[in-house]
Amino acid sequence: MLIMCSWRFSLLLILLIALCCAAFTQVECLNFSFPRFQDEDEQKLILHGSEVVKGAIQVTPDVSGDSITNQSGRAFYRKPFKLWREGKGNRRIIASFNSTFVLRITAKSALGGEGLAFILADHTPLPENSHGKWLGIVNARTDGSSLSKVVAVEFDTRKSYEEDIDDNHVGLDVNSIYSKKQVPLYGVKLSAGDDITVKIQYDGKNISVFFPLTDETVKNLVFSMPLDLSDLLLQNTFVGFSASTGNDTQLNCIRSWEFNGSDIGEYPNGPNLLWVWITVPVVVILLGGVSFYFYWTRKDGKENLEDAYPEIEEQIQGHSMGPKKFRLKELRRATGKFDSKNRLGTGGFGTVYKGFLGNKEVAVKRVSKNSSQGKQEFIAEVTTIGSLRHKNLVKLIGWCYESHELLIVYEYMPNGSLDKFIIGDDNFGMKITEPALIWEIRHNIIYGVAQALDYLHNGCEKRVLHRDIKASNIMLDSEFNARVGDFGLARIIQQSEKSHHTTKEIAGTLGYMAPESFLIGRATVETDVYAFGVLVLVVVCGRSPGNQNKQNNYCNSIVLWVWDLHNKDKILDAADSRLKEFDEEEMVHVLTLGLACCHPNPQERPSMRTVLKVLTGEADPPMVSTEIPAFMWPPMASFSDYTEIGLPEGQLTPFTELTGR
Numbered sequence: 284m285l286i287m288c289s290w291r292f293s294l295l296l297i298l299l300i301a302l303c304c305a306a307f308t309q310v311e312c313l314n315f316s317f318p319r320f321q322d323e324d325e326q327k328l329i330l331h332g333s334e335v336v337k338g339a340i341q342v343t344p345d346v347s348g349d350s351i352t353n354q355s356g357r358a359f360y361r362k363p364f365k366l367w368r369e370g371k372g373n374r375r376i377i378a379s380f381n382s383t384f385v386l387r388i389t390a391k392s393a394l395g396g397e398g399l400a401f402i403l404a405d406h407t408p409l410p411e412n413s414h415g416k417w418l419g420i421v422n423a424r425t426d427g428s429s430l431s432k433v434v435a436v437e438f439d440t441r442k443s444y445e446e447d448i449d450d451n452h453v454g455l456d457v458n459s460i461y462s463k464k465q466v467p468l469y470g471v472k473l474s475a476g477d478d479i480t481v482k483i484q485y486d487g488k489n490i491s492v493f494f495p496l497t498d499e500t501v502k503n504l505v506f507s508m509p510l511d512l513s514d515l516l517l518q519n520t521f522v523g524f525s526a527s528t529g530n531d532t533q534l535n536c537i538r539s540w541e542f543n544g545s546d547i548g549e550y551p552n553g554p555n556l557l558w559v560w561i562t563v564p565v566v567v568i569l570l571g572g573v574s575f576y577f578y579w580t581r582k583d584g585k586e587n588l589e590d591a592y593p594e595i596e597e598q599i600q601g602h603s604m605g606p607k608k609f610r611l612k613e614l615r616r617a618t619g620k621f622d623s624k625n626r627l628g629t630g631g632f633g634t635v636y637k638g639f640l641g642n643k644e645v646a647v648k649r650v651s652k653n654s655s656q657g658k659q660e661f662i663a664e665v666t667t668i669g670s671l672r673h674k675n676l677v678k679l680i681g682w683c684y685e686s687h688e689l690l691i692v693y694e695y696m697p698n699g700s701l702d703k704f705i706i707g708d709d710n711f712g713m714k715i716t717e718p719a720l721i722w723e724i725r726h727n728i729i730y731g732v733a734q735a736l737d738y739l740h741n742g743c744e745k746r747v748l749h750r751d752i753k754a755s756n757i758m759l760d761s762e763f764n765a766r767v768g769d770f771g772l773a774r775i776i777q778q779s780e781k782s783h784h785t786t787k788e789i790a791g792t793l794g795y796m797a798p799e800s801f802l803i804g805r806a807t808v809e810t811d812v813y814a815f816g817v818l819v820l821v822v823v824c825g826r827s828p829g830n831q832n833k834q835n836n837y838c839n840s841i842v843l844w845v846w847d848l849h850n851k852d853k854i855l856d857a858a859d860s861r862l863k864e865f866d867e868e869e870m871v872h873v874l875t876l877g878l879a880c881c882h883p884n885p886q887e888r889p890s891m892r893t894v895l896k897v898l899t900g901e902a903d904p905p906m907v908s909t910e911i912p913a914f915m916w917p918p919m920a921s922f923s924d925y926t927e928i929g930l931p932e933g934q935l936t937p938f939t940e941l942t943g944r
Contacts, residue, residue, distance in 0.1 A: 312378070312546035313364040313522075318539050329521070330642050331409035332356030332419075339387070340537040342399060342419075342526035351391065351532045355419035357402075357409045358537070359523030361639065364544050366403075366520045367513040375513045377487040380544040382522065384537055388440060389476035392531040396441030398473075399526040399535040400456070401483055405432040405517045406697040407644065408761045409525075416443030417460055419525030424724075424762060430698070431458040434515055435525070436483055436492055440474040440533060453492055453505050457515060466506045468494070474533055485512065519624075606669040607681035607692075614638065614683055614690050618647050627699065628755075632660055632769070637695060645680060646696065650689035661689040664769070667747060675735035677758050677768035696766060698759035701728065705754055706827050722865035724763050725822050729873065730898045731765030732757060736815055737891035740808050750806045752814035753792045753828075754821050794828030794841075798883055798914050809885035815894070816880025820845055823874055825859030842881045846911040849878060872897065872904045879905040883914035 317324060319338045328335070333342045333356040343354045370376040388399055398418050410422040417426070418437055425431045435456040442450045446461055451473055454462030471479065471494060482493040491507035512520075522542060526535035617638035618625050627635045633650040650661050661684070668679045683690040698704075704720050720728075732752070739747040749767065756769040797813035800806070817828050820841045829840040845857045854874050855867060876897050882888050889897075889905050896902035 313360075313362060313380075313542065313544040315360060316541045320538075325642065327361050328642070329359040329361050329407045329523070329639075329644070330357075331407065333358040338538065340524065340540075342524050342535040342537065343528050345391075345534050351528055351534075352530055353414040353528060355409060355414040355417065355525070355527040356535075357407065357419050357523060357525045359404075359407045359521040360542065363519040363521050364403075364542075365518060365547060366516055367518055368547055376547050377511075377513050378545045378547045379484075379486045380522075380542065381482065381484050382540070382542045383480065383482045384524075384540040385478050385480050386438065387476060387478050387534070387536045387538055388438065388474045389534040389536075390440070390474040390531075391533055394441065394531040395450075395474040395533045396529045396531045397443060397527045397533075398437055398439040398441060399524060399537075400435040400437040401481075401523075402433055402435040402525050403512065403516060403520050403522055404434075405520055406761060407521050407523075408695075408697050411762050413525075414527045415529040416441070416527075418527045420456060420460055421458070422762075425458075427459045427461070429458055430763075432516055433458060434510070434512060436490075437462065438473050438481075441529065441531070443529075455490065455506070455508055455510075457510075464506055464508050468505070478538060485510075606665060606679050609681045609683040609690070609692060611683055611685040611688055611690070613640070614647055614692065617645065621649060633689075638692075640680075640692070644695035644697075646693045648691040648693070650691070658689065661691065664691060668768075671739075671743065671747070673735055673738045673742070675731040675765055675767060676738070677766045693768065696758035696768075697761045698763060700755045701757040701759060701765070701822070702754035704759070705822055705825055719825065719859065719861040720763065722862050722870070725862075726869070726873065726898075728757065728759070728763070728765040729819055729822055730895075732767060732815065732818065733891060733894045733898055735765070735767040736811060737895055740811070740891050746808070748806050748808065749811055749814075751792055751795075752811060752818055753795045754818060757818070797885065799885060807885065808890075809888050812880050812888045812891065812894075813885075815891070816877045816888070817842065819873060819877035819880065820857070823859065823870070823877065824857050825861060842878070843911065845874060846878055849875075849907065850909045850911075852909075875904040875907050878907045882907075883912050887912070 315327075320335045320340055321338075322335060325335050328340070330340075332344075332354065333340055334344050335341070336344060340358045342356045342358055343351065344356070345351055364380070365378060367375050367377045382401065384401070386399060388395075390396075397415055400418050400420055402420060409419060410417070410425060413419045413422045417423070418435070418439070420433055420435050420437070421428075421431050433456075437454045437456055437460075439447065439452050439454060440450055441447075444461075448465045449467050451471075452465050452467045454465040456462050473479070480495045484491045484493070488509060488511070489507050490510045490512075492505040494503045494505055524537055528535075615621065617640050618636040619638075621634075621636055625636045625638065627637050627646060629635070633648050636647045636649065638645050638647050661682075665679065665682045668676065669682075677696065678694040680692040680694060682692065705725070736749065736752070739749060751769060752767070756767065758766040758768045760766060792814075795814040795817045797810040800810055821828055824841060824845065826841060828842075845854065848854050848857050854871060857874055858865065858870055876889075876894065880888055880894065893902065893905070897904050
């Protein structure tokens with residue numbers, strides 16, 4: 284007993300010392316140095332299409348036997364850099380930094396190409412098709428878009444387009460490969476295979492690039508340009524390199540790298556003495572907490588052995604052998620112990636955190652312990668999506684159920700959920716947080732969701748009803764392609780040939796739910812189609828589906844509002860006012876298709892196969908009456924399945940909120 288008490292006292296003393304030290308320690312800034320890259324340094328980097336080989340980062344690797352033409356790659360330091368923070372009076376405090384590195388670019392063909400860049404980016408994934416002139420910075424779709432959120436200093440070795448001054452220059456790129464400033468290099472040949480030391484300096488107002496003098500000191504200013512990075516990048520940004528090759532090739536290497544960033548912590552001018560004043564009460568709380576901890580761990584240790592883990596594991600592994608089972612400690616480490624700074628979103632089902640597993644970015648959903656149906660939704664999601672494979676579905680990587688924690692691991696979607704970009708009408712209680720998407724991207728998103736639903740309804744061995752299609756459940760990858768996610772309410776239908784098999788419980792999100800759902804309390808293929816139709820209108824109109832408490836008000840129901848405009852032959856007025864350019868005929872077709880999917884009577888709604896044909900131009904949209912049809916029940920004799928109105932008490936619980944997860 285005496286030994287036990289002594290051990291507890293030592294623990295308390297350590298905690299007290301740590302707390303006092305924290306009181307006088309400023310926020311750590313980002314500083315690192317790689318005099319030479321070792322194999323183990325890969326753990327400190329995020330590599331996309333790059334690797335550490337022979338003491339250097341090969342940003343576009345030369346792998347024996349593999350072609351090095353038309354390649355691109357990115358390499359970032361794993362920890363982000365705190366670039367700026369909000370100060371008093373809405374004044375931003377911006378960090379400064381110095382980055383010195385040695386690059387070696389070696390032409391492997393007569394012309395060489397394309398180039399290498401030092402980049403600061405909010406997102407680390409490599410854009411698709413970013414080889415050639417794009418230098419791994421952007422691609423044809425994202426070039427010039429403020430959504431790209433990338434700033435680069437390019438070392439260009441190829442005159443790839445008319446605006447390039449030559450094939451040996453340094454340029455400053457902001458969200459585009461078309462440089463804001465270009466400076467030709469004289470006396471230095473970038474692609475000659477020589478080691479070239481470069482220094483990039485940012486003082487919070489200007490970005491400057493230096494090359495070495497003849498005595499190898501890096502003081503030769505190439506250019507300096509005013510630049511407010513706080514207007515271009517998020518507070519926490521990643522630093523690293525990108526490079527590419529084209530039809531003519533070169534090796535793009537970083538042989539050493541040093542980075543020193545200034546500290547802009549909450550108290551950059553000295554320690555926060557407020558910590559001293561809170562130390563005493565915190566220690567008192569810790570004393571009580573530690574005592575309770577030992578009591579709880581001894582008691583809970585037995586409870587953990589009796590947990591329902593085997594039952595849940597059997598259900599998951601009995602359905603799907605695909606997803607990996609993770610340990611809790613792995614996912615805690617990956618997310619920084621579920622640090623709030625890594626939180627991507629929160630919904631009724633739980634909270635999603637960004638994390639790193641090895642060199643891979645992931646999203647980890649932590650099911651809320653307050654969720655009334657947490658285990659049911661957890662099992663439904665893992666067993667459903669774990670067996671599905673489609674380019675427009677969020678990929679499930681793994682799961683964990685340990686110490687009463689329910690966790691699901693997905694591939695990371697850099698652009699988050701669709702609702703952040705699309706819903707901009709404050710009158711509906713939601714506010715846009717990102718720039719609005721252009722029409723071509725919106726149309727592509729609608730088509731992607733349609734492909735996913737067609738796969739769920741018609742392409743699986745067992746038909747799947749999603750039951751909760753909405754903007755916040757549509758995720759966007761780095762290219763703004765749609766990925767349907769959140770299968771917590773999904774249900775597998777055993778007989779895939781049955782088109783109207785129903786489940787026994789009402790589920791979904793108010794505003795997206797078909798009218799028959801409230802009458803019969805069941806989900807069908809047609810209720811998924813209705814939700815898709817609402818989503819189409821949301822995407823095209825740029826507004827939420829409606830106030831959850833006023834479903835029958837023209838000002839609050841998007842379906843009634845668009846149908847009213849259709850009746851007045853003004854359906855184009857429904858298009859989001861932020862859309863500057865679009866094909867009017869295509870717009871009318873998509874809006875009409877959305878209304879057809881939202882037909883009050885389920886048998887009149889098109890199938891997802893028909894929807895796809897309309898979106899690709901293979902078929903005209905279904906005819907839609909100018910007057911909204913009356914809702915009738917039952918709709919027709921063949922829909923006798925729907926006539927069972929009785930709904931057991933308590934089955935309304937699967938409703939989800941309209942806000943994003």
